Each structure stands twice: as structure tokens, then as C-alpha cells.
Amino acid sequence: MSSPIILASASPRRKELLAQINITPLIHPVDLDETPLPNEKPLAYVQRLAADKSALCATILHSELPILAADTVVILDDSIMGKPKNEADGIEMLTRLSGRTHQVYTAISLRGSQHWQAVSITDVTFRRLSEPEIRAYWQTGEPADKAGAYAIQGLGCSFVKSITGSHSGVMGLPLFETAELLAKQGLHLLV
Numbered sequence: 001m002s003s004p005i006i007l008a009s010a011s012p013r014r015k016e017l018l019a020q021i022n023i024t025p026l027i028h029p030v031d032l033d034e035t036p037l038p039n040e041k042p043l044a045y046v047q048r049l050a051a052d053k054s055a056l057c058a059t060i061l062h063s064e065l066p067i068l069a070a071d072t073v074v075i076l077d078d079s080i081m082g083k084p085k086n087e088a089d090g091i092e093m094l095t096r097l098s099g100r101t102h103q104v105y106t107a108i109s110l111r112g113s114q115h116w117q118a119v120s121i122t123d124v125t126f127r128r129l130s131e132p133e134i135r136a137y138w139q140t141g142e143p144a145d146k147a148g149a150y151a152i153q154g155l156g157c158s159f160v161k162s163i164t165g166s167h168s169g170v171m172g173l174p175l176f177e178t179a180e181l182l183a184k185q186g187l188h189l190l191v
Ligand SMILES: Cc1cn([C@H]2C[C@H](O)[C@@H](COP(=O)(O)OP(=O)(O)OP(=O)(O)O)O2)c(=O)[nH]c1=O
Pocket: 008, 009, 010, 011, 012, 013, 014, 029, 030, 070, 071, 072, 073, 074, 083, 104, 145, 146, 147, 148, 150, 151, 152, 153, 156, 170, 171, 172
């Protein structure tokens, strides 16, 4: 399927994941303020951001094509970890994740003939990480643009003892849920 949809995202992972299901979207990233609202719960936050990204893209483009957007956060003890602001922030995130189980929430929003949404929630358990290891991992550059300061698809996989849920969801676009929403819009992957 060539360009049947617009992907409102700058994430190379989301583009690669769509390629896995044979979709080559048009890419149109949008820039939003990602500050949580006062007392906003993680689930409400991630759904709001995905919906706002597709809505902003629709407002800018006025396109006939369906628009897909997503948002991914790491949740530990009810607190939201987005992308690290700097080295100290990234190191603190990885130190908190060490030896514990966290959740990765990815919300998706598809605006076509209607607005459809879905959320994928995955449990990820990290082994214990040493301080030198965390510092060396930060230096690789991999954590800088990833929620929770790690990439399951990269070197970060060596921290992951177990995962229950969606691997593609942790990477930023849950493909099972994405295929379901695309089918609702009449875009079937096979038949
Ligand atoms: C936990 C985890 C996150 N990530 C990435 C997915 C997302 O790109 C990023 C979370 O940031 P997001 O704000 O969800 O997305 P983004 O800023 O990268 O892209 P856009 O808003 O334009 O769509 O973290 C991984 O690649 N691997 C992982 O293991």
C-alpha cells in the first residue's frame, strides 16, 4: 500500500513499523506542547496527545487521506516518563527503572471517516543495571529520543528480562491495534 495514509510523526520507528505491514505513509510531523495537564492520569495523557497530534495535522493539511498519530510513555509508580530532557534526566530514569517492572503505554489515533483510538499497555521488567552501565548506555546516544530513556529495539534489549504485551507498542506503534483501526477505515492489510 503506497501512501494510503498520513503519519503525523517524526519517529523513524513508527515509519519502520508501518513498513513491516507494507504501508508507506506520507509523513507529516506536528509539534505539540507535551506538558501533562494538572493531575492528568497517564492513560488520559497519552490518549490526549495522540488525538491532538492527528487533530493538529488534520487542521494543517485539510487532506482527504486518513491521518495516523501515536504517543508513547513509560509509567512507573503512576508517574509519566517521556523523552529525557538531558543526561541527568536520562540517567535518573534508567536508575529508577533498574530491577523493576514498568508499563509502556502507546495510544494511537486514526482520523478518517471517523475518529478511532486504541491504547496498548505492556509490562516490561528490567534486570538490575549498574551505574557505570547506565552511564555507558547514555553515552551511546540511543536513549536520548526515547520515552523512558531506552530502546527495546536497540542495545536496551539487554536490560529487558521479560515483556508481556506488545513489542511494537513499546517501540512506538502497536501493530495489532493499528491494523484493527485501519480495517475500520476500510484499509485491510490482506483481504
Ligand atoms: C520505550 C521505547 C520508546 N521508543 C520511542 C518511540 C517514540 O518515538 C518515543 C516516544 O516519544 P513520542 O513523543 O511518543 O514520539 P516522538 O516524539 O518520537 O515522535 P512524534 O511525536 O513525532 O510521533 O520513544 C522506542 O523507540 N523504543 C522503546 O523501547
